[in-house]
Amino acid sequence: xxxxxxxxxxxxxxxxxxxFELPEDLPLDSDIFEExxxxxxxxxxxxxxxxxxEISFEVNDLAKExxxxxxxxxxxxxxxxxxxxx
Amino acid sequence: xxxDSPVDVTVIGGGSAGIAAALAAARKGVRVMLIERSExxxxxxxxxNVNTFCGLYRQNEKAPPQLANKGIASEFAQLILKDSELTGxxxxxxxxxxxxxxxxxxxxxxNLIAAEPLINCAFLSSCEAIEKSSTGYCIHYESPQKRHQIxxxxxxxxxxxxxxxxxxxxxxxxxxxxxxxxPSYVFSLTGVSSKAGSDHxxxxxxxxxxxxxxxxxxxxxxxxxxLRISPIDDLxxxxxxxxxxxxxxxxxxxxxxxxxxxxxxxLAETFTDFLKAHYPAFHEAGPIQPPKQLGIRESYRWVGQYxxxxxxxxxxxxxxxxxxxxxxxxxxxxxxxxxxxxxxKNEVASIPLRCxxxxxxxxxxxxxxxxxxxxxxSASTRVMGTCLATGDAxxxxxxxxxxxxxxxxxxxxxxxx
Ligand SMILES: Cc1cc2nc3c(=O)[nH]c(=O)nc-3n(C[C@H](O)[C@H](O)[C@H](O)COP(=O)(O)OP(=O)(O)OC[C@H]3O[C@@H](n4cnc5c(N)ncnc54)[C@H](O)[C@@H]3O)c2cc1C
Numbered sequence: 001x002x003x004x005x006x007x008x009x010x011x012x013x014x015x016x017x018x019x020f021e022l023p024e025d026l027p028l029d030s031d032i033f034e035e036x037x038x039x040x041x042x043x044x045x046x047x048x049x050x051x052x053x054e055i056s057f058e059v060n061d062l063a064k065e066x067x068x069x070x071x072x073x074x075x076x077x078x079x080x081x082x083x084x085x086x
Numbered sequence: 087x088x089x090d091s092p093v094d095v096t097v098i099g100g101g102s103a104g105i106a107a108a109l110a111a112a113r114k115g116v117r118v119m120l121i122e123r124s125e126x127x128x129x130x131x132x133x134x135n136v137n138t139f140c141g142l143y144r145q146n147e148k149a150p151p152q153l154a155n156k157g158i159a160s161e162f163a164q165l166i167l168k169d170s171e172l173t174g175x176x177x178x179x180x181x182x183x184x185x186x187x188x189x190x191x192x193x194x195x196x197n198l199i200a201a202e203p204l205i206n207c208a209f210l211s212s213c214e215a216i217e218k219s220s221t222g223y224c225i226h227y228e229s230p231q232k233r234h235q236i237x238x239x240x241x242x243x244x245x246x247x248x249x250x251x252x253x254x255x256x257x258x259x260x261x262x263x264x265x266x267x268x269p270s271y272v273f274s275l276t277g278v279s280s281k282a283g284s285d286h287x288x289x290x291x292x293x294x295x296x297x298x299x300x301x302x303x304x305x306x307x308x309x310x311x312x313l314r315i316s317p318i319d320d321l322x323x324x325x326x327x328x329x330x331x332x333x334x335x336x337x338x339x340x341x342x343x344x345x346x347x348x349x350x351x352x353l354a355e356t357f358t359d360f361l362k363a364h365y366p367a368f369h370e371a372g373p374i375q376p377p378k379q380l381g382i383r384e385s386y387r388w389v390g391q392y393x394x395x396x397x398x399x400x401x402x403x404x405x406x407x408x409x410x411x412x413x414x415x416x417x418x419x420x421x422x423x424x425x426x427x428x429x430x431k432n433e434v435a436s437i438p439l440r441c442x443x444x445x446x447x448x449x450x451x452x453x454x455x456x457x458x459x460x461x462x463x464s465a466s467t468r469v470m471g472t473c474l475a476t477g478d479a480x481x482x483x484x485x486x487x488x489x490x491x492x493x494x495x496x497x498x499x500x501x502x503x
Contacts, residue, residue, distance in 0.1 A: 035180070047296075064289050
């Protein structure tokens with residue numbers, strides 16, 4: 001099931017199907033801005049992630065460090081999901 | 087009614103494709119007429135403030151920038167660099183773009199065209215009707231004072247809207263409203279500090295925008311905004327992609343265009359006020375400099391002897407009649423919230439002359455945004471660097487046609503790629 005995939009896998013998939021294809025072997029700590037994400041793409045990414053994971057980011061979450069690479073995004077998403085869990 | 091002297095090749099539209107087409111044909115020694123509706127050369131660049139050239143360089147993040155096409159596209163890349171005093175293009179992720187200013191592009195084009203005695207230009211002139219004639223075609227166009235008629239052996243449709251297909255009854259198609267690329271309102275501001283151009287600033291701004299939208303301090307439509315500081319003249323260009331009545335968007339409906347333009351103008355004001363209020367880099371910003379026209383990314387395109395597809399570009403299909411190379415990833419902006427990019431497997435992909443050649447009418451060619459390419463493929467081929475290359479190829483093909491060579495494969499073999 002989709003939800004059973006590791007978070008980082010789902011983040012990458014959501015990214016690739018909405019923005020642009022990331023290399024299969026892209027390390028989790030590779031800078032996605034280096035890969036071509038621009039500032040407008042970042043806004044789109046935030047929405048995509050909120051929809052995919054049914055979370056909503058708060059002001060404090062919206063820091064560049066959190067969106068630097070798939071690893072940091074996945075960590076942020078995981079924090080949000082854990083926070084939501086009953 | 088004024089009868090102009092007959093020509094070999096008539097180019098409709100003076101955007102990047104039309105400029106290259108006219109130059110290429112004249113340099114092959116044939117008489118050319120260029121008909122342009124506005125008062126200037128440059129098309130979307132001059133009219134809608136498009137301020138970077140995409141598609142001039144091969145897709146390759148690891149190597150230094152390499153030009154994708156020889157000929158007029160390379161010539162422009164060099165002239166723009168020289169004029170702007172930049173040392174090279176800017177890398178954006180995996181691709182290179184060449185910043186330019188709309189005014190300078192128009193000026194370079196004007197100088198090159200003026201240097202060709204075989205080209206006549208009619209500005210503020212709109213092509214209104216075309217009929218077949220004994221020598222080829224008779225074009226009717228209207229200038230502010232008069233109606234004109236001109237006999238021509240061949241026509242290159244660089245109108246970005248396949249207007250020649252509309253007038254002659256050729257096969258043209260337009261994507262469904264909900265998939266059409268969204269239009270954009272691109273304006274500029276003077277007096278913005280270069281700090282606003284840093285990646286750090288832009289990313290922080292994006293995060294702030296999302297936050298401000300949440301707090302209802304900015305409308306959701308501002309998700310379509312992006313900004314760029316021109317390295318050439320310190321102008322800050324801001325583009326706002328528009329939702330444009332989603333499922334009813336029709337770039338050929340003047341009311342729809344007018345209402346998108348006014349929606350864009352309103353968002354530009356709101357956004358500029360926000361920037362001025364919150365960021366020191368914008369405290370000294372001057373008044374909004376609006377575009378002359380709405381930025382339209384997609385409308386009618388021709389269905390020619392061959393239709394270039396997404397798969398052709400991804401896999402780099404080779405053709406016997408290749409005359410130009412695409413190198414920009416397919417950049418789809420079907421919503422106002424940003425682009426989806428699809429990259430090629432290779433650094434460039436081939437464009438065959440049959441995509442630029444009518445299947446119904448002899449001597450009718452098309453270049454630029456309205457070539458025969460599916461919705462996805464044209465999301466790559468529409469960029470100005472590639473428009474210069476397809477324009478160049480059709481100028482040469484139409485010149486050959488007017489000298490009696492009409493087979494696309496034979497014409498293609500004469501075009502230097
Ligand atoms: C908002 C926006 C941003 C873009 N960003 C970029 C970018 O960063 N880099 C890039 O390379 N490309 C960009 N593009 C794409 C690019 O600008 C266009 O696809 C390109 O200009 C098309 O070139 P063209 O010569 O085919 O048509 P155009 O540039 O549209 O020129 C067509 C010309 O034909 C004239 N015309 C039309 N009908 C008639 C008629 N009946 N009679 C006489 N004249 C007529 C028009 O007045 C116009 O001057 C952008 C486009 C938009 C809208």
